Amino acid sequence: MAQEYSKIQWFPGHMAKARRKIEESISKVDLVLELCDARIPRSSRNPMLRSMLRSKPRLLLLNKSDLADPVQTARWLSYFESKRVSALAIDAKSGKNIKKILPGAREILSERIAAWENRGMVGRSIRIMVVGIPNVGKSALINALCRGSGIGKAEVRDQPGVTRENRWFTIGKGFDLLDTPGVLWHKFDDPRQGEALAFTGAVNDEIIDTYELALHLLKKLLILAPGKLTDRYKLSQEELSLSEEALLETIALRRGMLASGAAADTERCALMLLDEFRGGKIGQITLEQVEE
């Protein structure tokens, strides 16, 4: 049975509400930090953000770069540079490259800052906010930015449509960060993008068939990273040519995952495979290539 990735899409009412909220917040800031997932830089972005930004500058952050293939990440960064999109690869969890964000923002805004200074607004604070789809690391980034400025752990709420008064955290010298991130919705035209989101855990597993998803992930890994798969699951070269179903069974047996009657527990193995991929245990793997 083919997966119904349309179930991942948000309802129009939620989208309209989220859009209104984000546009309202964008109007209060000088620059937007747009987060995407370095493993799926295409599918984890919402192209509608561009129209919401209007002329507002943005810095694109490829988060979870610790889980992505560094060679592919470098390719993506060159690609974005060629499209004149300022981008940085970061890891909000460990804090890698977080220190480069504020100088990067200042550089993007250099002309505006000069214009403010000409108008006598010397030392005006730069206001920024974070936007991205669910689970991309918005709260982790806000916390990392706050930690970097000595605020400690920020309490971040991340629910679309929740209205409350905005607070600003002063981070770094001359930067104010909006406490509430803009929650974008998943937007994909191609079911393969829906699948990519599901592989990374960006959507709730309860709405998808995880066994089928794991088979598709295996198929993808056999193409993208067969060596990492053999290393992790002690597979032989011959086993790599098995069907995905048989391969999952082999992995289950090798891990001692047995169901009743000593058959391989492939349902449990499917969840384990997805978990291990998402946690980076199979290795640093980028699912979307620039060239695709």
Ligand code: G4P
């Ligand atoms: P959101 O606000 O955009 O919804 O995302 P959030 O920060 O809650 O992050 C979602 C998950 O992704 C969290 O894992 C978080 O730790 C993880 N994460 C965020 N940034 C990075 C990163 O750069 N690298 C890695 N490897 N993981 C990252 P979780 O399992 O939901 O929670 P926990 O592990 O923090 O307990």
